[in-house]
Amino acid sequence: MKDIVHDAARRARDAASVLALATRAQKDAALLAAADALVGATDRIVEANTADVEAARADGTPENVIDRLLLDADRVAAFAQGVRDVAALPDPIGEVVRGSTLPNGLRLQQVRVPMGVIGMIYEGRPNVTADAAAICLKAGSASLLRGSRSAQRSNLVIVDAMRDAIASSGLPADLVQAIPADDRSSVTHLMRARGLVDLVIPRGGAGLIRTVVEESTVPVIETGTGNVHVYVDAAADLDMALDIVLNAKTQRTSVCNAAESLLVHAAVAEEFLPRVTAALLDAGVTVHGDDRFQAVDGAVTTATEEDWEVEYLSMDIAARVVDSLDDAVAHIRRWSSGHTEAIVTADLDAARRFTLGVDSAAVMVNASTRFTDGGEFGFGAEIGISTQKLHARGPMGLPEMTTTTYVVTGEGHVR
CATH class of the missing domain: 3.40.309.10 (Aldehyde Dehydrogenase; Chain A, domain 2)
Structure with a gap:
């Protein structure tokens, strides 16, 4: 399993290097194609989800958890619209966070750049699959999506639809990949793929979040439970x-x-x-x-x-x-x-x-x-709600999925 996860991460890094040079128009075209593909795959997504829900009920899953897992045509249409909403948002890449001209004449700019490869580890809620993939792509990053076993059929159909659409738009399909959910060790290998994965975001119950925060060697943005x-x-x-x-x-x-x-x-x-x-x-x-x-x-x-x-x-x-x-x-x-x-x-x-x-x-x-929701706040689809205090806090939209680079421009300056 380690080889499978690391190979996916390497392909994600290669894909992310291509995406880093893409224009906003190219990214938006890929997202709009993905949204259309999700709508076109509605019947397949709902069919796969029905199998997931039946299996979850057979396992005695509580109905409030089933509600998070359940998809119908309206919910598929809603997260497809969320992908379109992300496409309509301003591109954060290249945004100048701050800038100045130093006393020596050097021009200093802090500029938003892609994170690179982002791993998502999450439970239930297959809509997160589409939301996370869309936000990461718009923010210039590849996504490795490790959903729960309970939603694996739904997630695979969603990922396949999005990958085909992204490839048809001219960007690498490996910008969006599903990590196998039928082996628990895939979580461990994803959150310890330091050097291959730039950021891990856990989203789910307190036990999952605590495990990732305590055991990950990859930097983590902690999304919290809601008391x-x-x-x-x-x-x-x-x-x-x-x-x-x-x-x-x-x-x-x-x-x-x-x-x-x-x-x-x-x-x-x-x-x-x-x-x-x-x-x-x-x-x-x-x-x-x-x-x-x-x-x-x-x-x-x-x-x-x-x-x-x-x-x-x-x-x-x-x-x-x-x-x-x-x-x-x-x-x-x-x-x-x-x-x-x-x-x-x-x-x-x-x-x-x-x-x-x-x-x-x-x-x-x-x-x-x-x-308290990324969509309600006008951020488009959110990737989660961070309850930590470093880098990102609250609903995480596009800016929170970026990092920054300092670009310093001189005219032959030497120190």
Whole structure:
């Protein structure tokens, strides 16, 4: 397996060297051809996905995980459109990040350049295959895509469709490659291919991410799990707060920007707790609450420390009353995974203190946490949401998939 992975990486490096010289028009043409090919392959993709889903259900996979795996014609059309959206975005390569003329007359420019070869290690969600391939290509890099075994049939059809389209446009097919998913050792060989792979991005559950971060010898951008909080402040519009909580929790539960914890200021608890508890229970949400939430309705279960830290990805939410904004911030800093937090408040100072106090990749003020998404932010398809602090943080689009080179231009200068 090591030879297979390393051979793929070498071919990816060769392909990336060709892509580095391609124009934006050539890259965009390849992406548009890939999008058309995905739409044209819809029936094959859905057929392969049906086999993946059937196998996953036979293995006892939970339905919230099945939802991430499931594809239909609409979802295929959506990620094909995501590829088109990436093609429409400005090309980051060649962008001057900063520049100046030094006192000695040298002209200095820091310029965005391709990363080279990017390895993706991810679970479920075959749409990630198309998103990652498109973003890497537009950013000038080749992609090595190691999806999960549960989605391997879907991923292979998606990759094959994109490779054929890229080759037909005149660029190397090896810019997009699927790494075998039926052998776990392929993950190890990919994340230890230092010198062949320039960057690895894990996307999935906490166990996968932790393994890659701790064991990779290739540089890693860490995408994190989403223990996401909504805090209803003393100065909140409670109608607005109710809408935001319900949307953040129930609009789609299997995604990392869905709310998993609810904090309510004691000053509005008497009025808000009965309303929000009834609405959540009516929507089918299991509420794991503290004593004050449990006093509202006997259907509320007792929250434990595990509830404060878990990413449910299901119709569950942990809930407690806090005595102050500072208590809310302290709770979030203790339990958050650093993904997204939201505050509902009409108090500008409270919003300022909250956004400065929590330490997460995204902070929403009077808006649902479901907006933490590359597409919603206008970045096009995203490659993941980084919860680390180096190089990239939050939804990762095209600029985050590049590095920089300093170009220094002189007129015979010597030192």
